[in-house]
Amino acid sequence: MDNPPNVPPVAVNASPAAPIADLTYRNYTGPLSPPAFRWWAIAKMTMRLGVKKKAFWAWAAFSAWFYVLQLGILTMLDQFSSGRNREFLDQFYRMVRWKDLFLDGYLSSLFFLFLCTLVLASGNIAADNKANALLVYLSKPATKLDYLLGKWTGFFLMLLAVSGAPMLLTYGYGLMTFREHGFLTQEPWLVARLLGLMVICPALLASVGVGVSAQFDQPRYATAAFAGLYFLPMVVSYVMLAVMRHGEGDALPVLQNLYYSHLAGLEEGLGKAILDTKGGFARALLGGPRNLAEGGGGDGIVGPPNGYVFIVAWAAVIAVSAFLAWRRVRAVEVVK
Amino acid sequence: MSVAEIRNLTVKYGEFTALRDFSVDVPEGCVGLLGPNGAGKTTLLKTLLGFVLPARGGGTLFGHDIKRDGRLIRQKIGLMPEQDCHIPGMTAVMFVAFAGELAGMPKDFAVSRAHEVLEYCGLGEARYRNVETYSTGMKQRIKLAQALVHGPKLLLLDEPTNGLDPQGREEMLELVRSVSHGKGVNVLVSSHLLKDIERTCDEVIVVAKGALVEQGRIETLKQLTATPLDVELLTPSEAFAGRILAKGGRIVRQESYNYRVVMPGDDAVQMSRLVFEAAVESGVQLRGVVLAQRSLEDAFLEAVHG
Numbered sequence: 001m002d003n004p005p006n007v008p009p010v011a012v013n014a015s016p017a018a019p020i021a022d023l024t025y026r027n028y029t030g031p032l033s034p035p036a037f038r039w040w041a042i043a044k045m046t047m048r049l050g051v052k053k054k055a056f057w058a059w060a061a062f063s064a065w066f067y068v069l070q071l072g073i074l075t076m077l078d079q080f081s082s083g084r085n086r087e088f089l090d091q092f093y094r095m096v097r098w099k100d101l102f103l104d105g106y107l108s109s110l111f112f113l114f115l116c117t118l119v120l121a122s123g124n125i126a127a128d129n130k131a132n133a134l135l136v137y138l139s140k141p142a143t144k145l146d147y148l149l150g151k152w153t154g155f156f157l158m159l160l161a162v163s164g165a166p167m168l169l170t171y172g173y174g175l176m177t178f179r180e181h182g183f184l185t186q187e188p189w190l191v192a193r194l195l196g197l198m199v200i201c202p203a204l205l206a207s208v209g210v211g212v213s214a215q216f217d218q219p220r221y222a223t224a225a226f227a228g229l230y231f232l233p234m235v236v237s238y239v240m241l242a243v244m245r246h247g248e249g250d251a252l253p254v255l256q257n258l259y260y261s262h263l264a265g266l267e268e269g270l271g272k273a274i275l276d277t278k279g280g281f282a283r284a285l286l287g288g289p290r291n292l293a294e295g296g297g298g299d300g301i302v303g304p305p306n307g308y309v310f311i312v313a314w315a316a317v318i319a320v321s322a323f324l325a326w327r328r329v330r331a332v333e334v335v336k
Numbered sequence: 337m338s339v340a341e342i343r344n345l346t347v348k349y350g351e352f353t354a355l356r357d358f359s360v361d362v363p364e365g366c367v368g369l370l371g372p373n374g375a376g377k378t379t380l381l382k383t384l385l386g387f388v389l390p391a392r393g394g395g396t397l398f399g400h401d402i403k404r405d406g407r408l409i410r411q412k413i414g415l416m417p418e419q420d421c422h423i424p425g426m427t428a429v430m431f432v433a434f435a436g437e438l439a440g441m442p443k444d445f446a447v448s449r450a451h452e453v454l455e456y457c458g459l460g461e462a463r464y465r466n467v468e469t470y471s472t473g474m475k476q477r478i479k480l481a482q483a484l485v486h487g488p489k490l491l492l493l494d495e496p497t498n499g500l501d502p503q504g505r506e507e508m509l510e511l512v513r514s515v516s517h518g519k520g521v522n523v524l525v526s527s528h529l530l531k532d533i534e535r536t537c538d539e540v541i542v543v544a545k546g547a548l549v550e551q552g553r554i555e556t557l558k559q560l561t562a563t564p565l566d567v568e569l570l571t572p573s574e575a576f577a578g579r580i581l582a583k584g585g586r587i588v589r590q591e592s593y594n595y596r597v598v599m600p601g602d603d604a605v606q607m608s609r610l611v612f613e614a615a616v617e618s619g620v621q622l623r624g625v626v627l628a629q630r631s632l633e634d635a636f637l638e639a640v641h642g
Binding site: 024025026028029030032035036038041042049127128130131132133136138139140141142331 | 410423424437
């Protein structure tokens with residue numbers, strides 16, 4: 001049927017290149033939430049970009065290796081022991097301090113958590129600085145606090161997952177498998193200690209990562225600076241440990257604490273303080289000369305430091321990192 | 337109605353005063369912010385956004401105090417900065433949608449709107465590419481897209497044609513012109529390119545040495561105070577020039593058959609009548625008479641240098 005007069009048969013505004021699309025500009029009139037809590041949007045996006053990095057998944061998987069190894073050996077011993085071996089195993093279980101298992105797993109994951117931070121956080125804000133991304137973030141209704149808190153939360157939650165998941169899974173496995181061997185009765189509040197333990201490393205690394213990264217506008221420099229900050233004091237403290245070992249132990253009490261005077265040392269010291277043990281479970285399990293009943297340890301392992309002092313030191317490092325990041329981050333360079 | 341009202345604004349960077357006792361009303365529509373380098377244009381934009389705090393004075397933007405209500409103001413503003421900016425590791429859709437989320441859009445709306453705005457800005461084909469791989473022209477477009485995504489009431493464009501080739505420049509100016517006319521978006525374009533301002537804006541604010549030196553509609557600024565007339569004849573004529581002088585006028589400039597004349601009086605119709613009479617009396621064919629205008633560049637230079 002013909003069209004009535006004066007009515008065009010097709011829409012006249014359609015572009016010949018895209019006959020269906022309406023390419024004229026229309027302003028957005030939909031909902032807008034009040035300008036608050038933008039940090040959570042930033043945290044979610046930080047995590048979304050973080051999980052795309054394959055290296056993160058690789059290091060995250062490796063970080064659980066010691067938990068898996070310890071549980072594997074225990075399970076195999078349990079499965080294949082019988083008769084006289086069984087008596088030996090029961091005697092072994094009576095000497096076991098279960099929290100040592102967690103400390104060893106935790107200490108073994110520290111290096112991998114550092115690598116995860118290297119991948120996720122150490123160059124992140126530097127890359128933002130390089131790309132002038134702050135102009136995008138801060139020209140929207142987000143503040144500097146939203147930006148830093150969002151970045152920090154994103155890194156923290158991802159590192160917390162890496163740190164906490166193997167710990168809690170191991171705890172759950174232990175609870176189901178080794179309850180008759182004192183897993184629960186030996187340390188009823190172990191789970192609470194673990195909850196504290198799993199936060200230490202992610203909070204520290206996320207903060208230092210943000211603090212260091214914010215100082216640079218080249219991600220590679222920021223990453224190098226973060227790695228240097230992690231390793232150089234560690235080397236110094238290990239040299240001090242060597243001095244300590246060759247000196248008279250009691251004559252060098254200050255050096256005993258200085259052994260922890262680096263980022264990984266702080267994490268290690270706080271881990272030992274929270275669990276109140278030196279660790280050494282795994283080494284004993286693997287045949288090392290350890291007195292399990294005395295809490296592992298042995299020659300060369302520095303004992304738990306004063307937890308309160310270390311909590312203050314830990315909080316101070318976080319606060320200094322946050323301050324440095326706060327001082328440096330801004331949308332535009334203002335020359336004063 | 338004014339979009340922004342700035343009153344006695346003084347902004348300092350240490351000892352250096354970038355804006356001194358600056359007062360202006362930014363009207364609705366598309367407004368150009370003109371001024372030589374270091375005049376204080378970008379400082380004014382930064383102050384509106386809350387990036388720098390004024391030492392004295394203040395103002396309002398859509399009724400919100402620029403010192404107190406930074407978040408509310410930034411929700412109503414879209415900024416297209418002068419320098420390249422993006423968030424590393426994102427595709428264009430992800431970047432623009434995230435910009436929308438930051439502005440307060442629900443995620444679903446932000447994603448859908450990101451597609452729409454990218455299409456509008458001419459990046460539809462490249463929307464799934466990482467922004468870091470974009471050319472300069474595409475980066476300019478995506479800056480516009482992220483500024484537009486949440487439907488701002490005021491768009492701040494800082495040198496929008498920076499680094500663009502002639503065709504890209506034309507397309508960008510067309511986008512700006514199209515957004516700023518009849519779409520409910522007010523635009524403040526800061527540029528040192530007078531032609532860009534002339535192409536896109538209806539009104540200009542001229543800033544120099546941290547102070548407002550001129551403000552008004554572009555046509556008004558281009559008008560000359562003595563109101564000369566531009567006259568076009570069919571052929572050059574000495575008799576016509578003689579008749580103009582006889583009627584009390586003077587020839588300001590002559591280029592072949594084009595004359596710029598100043599006639600006595602201040603009534604344009606009366607002055608034109610005298611020109612017509614001079615043409616009739618000298619027997620030359622008159623092709624056109626219009627009120628003379630100066631270029632925006634002349635107006636700008638006169639405003640800045642006095």
